[in-house]
Amino acid sequence: MTAEILVQAMVLGLLQGGIYALVAAGLTLIYGVMKVVNFAHAEFLTLGMYLAFSAYTLLGVSPYLAAVFALGLVFVLGAAVQRTLIRPALRHPQINQLLITIGLSTMLIGAMQIIWGPRNYVVPLPWGRATLGLGDLRVTYTRLIAFGVAVAIAAGFWVFLKRARGGLAIRAAAQSPDAARLMGINVERVNLVTFGLGTGLAALAGALIAPVFFINPTFGIDYFLLPAFVIVVLGTMGNFVGAMVGGLVIGLAESFGGLLLGAALRQFASLAVFVLILLWLPRGVFGGRMT
Amino acid sequence: MTPGPADTTRVAPLNGPIGRLAAFCADWLNAQLALCLGALVLAALVGWLVESTYYIQIMVLATIYAGIGISWAIAGGLGGLLLLGYISFFGIGAYVNGLLFTKFGVSPWANLVLAAAAAALLALLIAAVTLRFGLSEDYFALFTVAVSQVLKLLFLNWDYAGRATGIYITVVRDDFWAMSFTGRRPYLVIALGLLLVALAVSYAIQRSRLGYYLAAVRENAQAAEAIGINESRVKTLAIVISGGLAGAIGAFWGQFTSFIDPKLSFSLAKNFEMLLGPVIGGRLSLIGPLLGTALVKPMEDLLRGWLGGGADALYLVLYGSVLVAGCLLLPRGFAAYLEAWHRRLTARTAS
Amino acid sequence: MSTLLELERVTKRFGGLTALDGVSLRVGAGEIVGIIGPNGSGKTTLFATASGFLRPEDGDIRFDGRSIVGLRPSRINALGLARTFQIVQPFAGLSVRENVVIGALRGGRETLATARRIAAEVLDLVGLSPRAGQPAGNLTLPEQKRLEMARALATQPKLVLLDEIMAGLRPAEVDQAIGLLRQIRGRGVTLVIVEHLVRAVLALAERMYVLHHGSLIAEGRPDEVIHQPAVVEAYFGTTDGSPARA
Numbered sequence: 043m044t045a046e047i048l049v050q051a052m053v054l055g056l057l058q059g060g061i062y063a064l065v066a067a068g069l070t071l072i073y074g075v076m077k078v079v080n081f082a083h084a085e086f087l088t089l090g091m092y093l094a095f096s097a098y099t100l101l102g103v104s105p106y107l108a109a110v111f112a113l114g115l116v117f118v119l120g121a122a123v124q125r126t127l128i129r130p131a132l133r134h135p136q137i138n139q140l141l142i143t144i145g146l147s148t149m150l151i152g153a154m155q156i157i158w159g160p161r162n163y164v165v166p167l168p169w170g171r172a173t174l175g176l177g178d179l180r181v182t183y184t185r186l187i188a189f190g191v192a193v194a195i196a197a198g199f200w201v202f203l204k205r206a207r208g209g210l211a212i213r214a215a216a217q218s219p220d221a222a223r224l225m226g227i228n229v230e231r232v233n234l235v236t237f238g239l240g241t242g243l244a245a246l247a248g249a250l251i252a253p254v255f256f257i258n259p260t261f262g263i264d265y266f267l268l269p270a271f272v273i274v275v276l277g278t279m280g281n282f283v284g285a286m287v288g289g290l291v292i293g294l295a296e297s298f299g300g301l302l303l304g305a306a307l308r309q310f311a312s313l314a315v316f317v318l319i320l321l322w323l324p325r326g327v328f329g330g331r332m333t
Numbered sequence: 334m335t336p337g338p339a340d341t342t343r344v345a346p347l348n349g350p351i352g353r354l355a356a357f358c359a360d361w362l363n364a365q366l367a368l369c370l371g372a373l374v375l376a377a378l379v380g381w382l383v384e385s386t387y388y389i390q391i392m393v394l395a396t397i398y399a400g401i402g403i404s405w406a407i408a409g410g411l412g413g414l415l416l417l418g419y420i421s422f423f424g425i426g427a428y429v430n431g432l433l434f435t436k437f438g439v440s441p442w443a444n445l446v447l448a449a450a451a452a453a454l455l456a457l458l459i460a461a462v463t464l465r466f467g468l469s470e471d472y473f474a475l476f477t478v479a480v481s482q483v484l485k486l487l488f489l490n491w492d493y494a495g496r497a498t499g500i501y502i503t504v505v506r507d508d509f510w511a512m513s514f515t516g517r518r519p520y521l522v523i524a525l526g527l528l529l530v531a532l533a534v535s536y537a538i539q540r541s542r543l544g545y546y547l548a549a550v551r552e553n554a555q556a557a558e559a560i561g562i563n564e565s566r567v568k569t570l571a572i573v574i575s576g577g578l579a580g581a582i583g584a585f586w587g588q589f590t591s592f593i594d595p596k597l598s599f600s601l602a603k604n605f606e607m608l609l610g611p612v613i614g615g616r617l618s619l620i621g622p623l624l625g626t627a628l629v630k631p632m633e634d635l636l637r638g639w640l641g642g643g644a645d646a647l648y649l650v651l652y653g654s655v656l657v658a659g660c661l662l663l664p665r666g667f668a669a670y671l672e673a674w675h676r677r678l679t680a681r682t683a684s
Numbered sequence: 685m686s687t688l689l690e691l692e693r694v695t696k697r698f699g700g701l702t703a704l705d706g707v708s709l710r711v712g713a714g715e716i717v718g719i720i721g722p723n724g725s726g727k728t729t730l731f732a733t734a735s736g737f738l739r740p741e742d743g744d745i746r747f748d749g750r751s752i753v754g755l756r757p758s759r760i761n762a763l764g765l766a767r768t769f770q771i772v773q774p775f776a777g778l779s780v781r782e783n784v785v786i787g788a789l790r791g792g793r794e795t796l797a798t799a800r801r802i803a804a805e806v807l808d809l810v811g812l813s814p815r816a817g818q819p820a821g822n823l824t825l826p827e828q829k830r831l832e833m834a835r836a837l838a839t840q841p842k843l844v845l846l847d848e849i850m851a852g853l854r855p856a857e858v859d860q861a862i863g864l865l866r867q868i869r870g871r872g873v874t875l876v877i878v879e880h881l882v883r884a885v886l887a888l889a890e891r892m893y894v895l896h897h898g899s900l901i902a903e904g905r906p907d908e909v910i911h912q913p914a915v916v917e918a919y920f921g922t923t924d925g926s927p928a929r930a
């Protein structure tokens with residue numbers, strides 16, 4: 043195995059990891075604040091991909107501009123879902139909450155299939171295949187852009203969580219809803235916004251990778267749900283920074299895993315990592331606290 | 334759950350068999366048992382009268398799911414465990430029968446027991462590992478789901494078990510010993526028999542000390558430990574019983590569909606479908622899983638058949654909506670309403 | 685009098701905080717022993733450690749002649765050591781009767797029929813019989829404290845650790861509770877009581893320990909201990925002023 047192949051695996055792993063990080067960030071945020079495991083999370087990513095696809099093919103809008111609209115649109119959709127399905131379920135038994143997000147996932151897959159059909163689509167950017175060469179290594183611009191934007195957004199979001207009043211409210215609600223309430227924070231609104239933002243970030247990530255992957259209704263659940271869960275558990279459920287680091291780690295692990303084990307066993311490696319992390323680090327490497 | 338006969342119920346002294354039945358049913362658990370047995374008799378009767386293979390097929394599947402629902406509710410309801418990935422036991426059962434029957438000619442009747450044993454062993458392993466590492470709630474739920482997908486991948490890559498193609502069971506003639514029948518009716522009888530076993534086990538548990546321990550651990554595990562109940566042992570027992578029953582039912586399912594592959598045997602979609610019945614029917618009751626499944630599962634199958642293959646997207650939307658609406662609107666299941674109604678009825682009869 | 689429970693230099697830490705600092709004490713069979721101390725002095729931690737819910741970092745705990753460190757709480761209960769929870773932990777969805785029946789099953793050493801009989805007796809004893817059919821979650825706080833006690837007693841223990849079961853009671857109810865505890869001791873059950881209400885401890889306990897910042901600062905006859913300067917200072921921060929008014 044040559045050095046170039048290893049470097050290639052590393053670069054590809056990191057590029058994928060950046061996207062993972064953004065998707066997992068939303069999932070972990072939702073869990074941190076509401077303690078709801080959102081099994082429908084990956085569908086919002088798929089939805090973002092389709093929105094970018096339609097924006098490009100119908101209106102000629104660049105997927106990167108569409109990403110902004112996808113974020114906004116899915117934010118509203120996510121908030122509506124939170125208000126109608128999640129919020130009333132917060133007082134229900136956990137099994138009901140889990141099945142509700144699972145049912146939501148099924149509904150969304152069906153709805154996307156009705157709207158866009160079961161076929162695979164691509165966003166046919168004229169420069170979609172163009173690559174940047176770094177010595178022997180070639181990476182498509184689309185992947186580079188997706189990575190760059192995803193990391194920038196995630197970093198920006200982290201600053202928002204740390205500095206902004208809204209970010210403080212989210213962190214406070216994640217620490218203790220009751221204490222946050224006593225501090226005068228409107229926890230209901232924080233929940234609403236968090237769910238909107240979390241799903242919106244997934245959609246944004248989806249729009250960014252729309253030019254990179256084939257789009258179909260089960261793309262998200264097939265390729266992103268498991269990694270997102272692995273990352274979120276690895277980085278401690280509810281921990282934002284953990285999800286960032288976890289995203290990159292899992293991106294790299296999958297890339298090298300695929301190299302060493304072959305495609306069939308790559309998924310197995312992911313699952314094995316998941317099981318082992320659950321057992322040995324059930325509270326993740328970042329301990330029990332959020333950021 | 335109300336374990337033990339309610340000692341507050343007094344029933345008007347009616348004589349004869351009706352009176353005795355009424356007295357028996359004054360207790361909610363007994364009333365549920367009577368209703369469940371009535372439903373079983375009714376199902377057998379319908380199965381006997383209906384000619385259409387299609388409808389009997391749907392009834393068999395509904396009966397299988399009802400049995401699974403009751404079995405799941407032992408751990409997932411009575412024990413309060415977030416056993417989200419339940420299909421592992423079902424799939425293992427299907428494969429144990431598939432392999433033993435096609436490779437070694439072991440009778441599926443014996444395999445019902447062997448599959449239950451294998452699934453119980455897997456359950457024991459899962460219980461031991463999760464308890465040892467202190468996984469609970471969401472983490473336990475995710476772990477059980479992950480295990481089911483690990484199993485799916487293992488079988489997908491196992492040559493001996495036919496990899497993705499899986500195992501075919503060929504039925505050419507009626508053979509009781511091989512549990513192979515050209516008609517569908519015999520399968521309905523066996524499915525009802527298995528459902529009866531699951532009902533009996535659940536009823537016996539709710540009548541016994543184990544029923545009280547499960548209730549205690551579910552309500553407050555710490556308080557249960559403080560009064561001498563070994564939380565780990567009770568949880569392990571619940572998972573093992575739930576898992577074992579699912580193994581036997583899975584073995585029968587494979588025999589019935591005569592086709593066992595990793596994608597179907599460990600399907601997450603099917604897994605969640607199985608939990609829908611008990612959750613909206615009522616996890617803490619005997620009748621809930623039966624009622625929920627009887628309402629939902631045939632409706633699903635009929636809807637799928639009625640919409641036809643081309644409309645599976647619409648089916649997904651409708652099914653997803655039922656899942657969401659059911660779990661949202663019935664946090665304690667149908668059974669809670671039935672129980673309240675039963676309480677009013679007995680109170681009226683008593684006065 | 686034979687020793688039933690004995691703690692030897694027991695230390696329990698939570699991170700940097702030493703909640704119990706080398707605590708040694710003994711409880712004789714048939715005694716009523718009181719433990720007092722200001723808020724956060726480690727009383728509940730002491731009970732949780734003795735009953736197996738917390739594992740001490742150091743020291744030994746012996747019950748009825750054998751070391752019980754590292755045993756799980758259910759096992760310790762089976763040996764005859766029961767506890768109540770200061771923050772009540774009812775099986776809220778079950779009836780009061782079922783709560784006590786579960787205790788009376790003693791982890792499987794009694795049949796259901798026997799357990800029902802024992803539960804009925806215990807409910808009578810603590811005066812909860814009229815509420816037996818209610819869901820435990822519907823009880824008032826003082827009733828829930830009595831339920832805690834009933835559930836513990838139903839396991840037929842040799843010794844019960846009672847953590848502030850009189851908190852929130854009115855004076856007349858306190859007198860009633862004192863009578864009840866005397867009655868229970870009269871049946872041969874050893875009692876260790878934690879109470880902020882010094883009056884109750886004085887009325888009941890033959891011996892008393894005082895905890896402060898995780899250490900025992902005094903022990904002996906209650907009426908003597910209560911006036912020791914170290915105890916007065918622990919409660920009031922000064923040595924003048926009398927704690928006995930509580």
Ligand SMILES: Nc1ncnc2c1ncn2[C@@H]1O[C@H](COP(=O)(O)OP(=O)(O)OP(=O)(O)O)[C@@H](O)[C@H]1O
Pocket residue numbers: 698701703721722723724725726727728729730770
């Ligand atoms: N699980 C825990 N983790 C960390 N610290 C704890 C824990 N339990 C108790 N403590 C700390 O240990 C100290 C002793 O607490 P404990 O509850 O034993 O006091 P207490 O004497 O029972 O007080 P009170 O009279 O208020 O009931 C306190 O400082 C408390 O904050």
Ligand SMILES: [Mg+2]
Pocket residue numbers: 727728729770
């Ligand atoms: Mg205390």
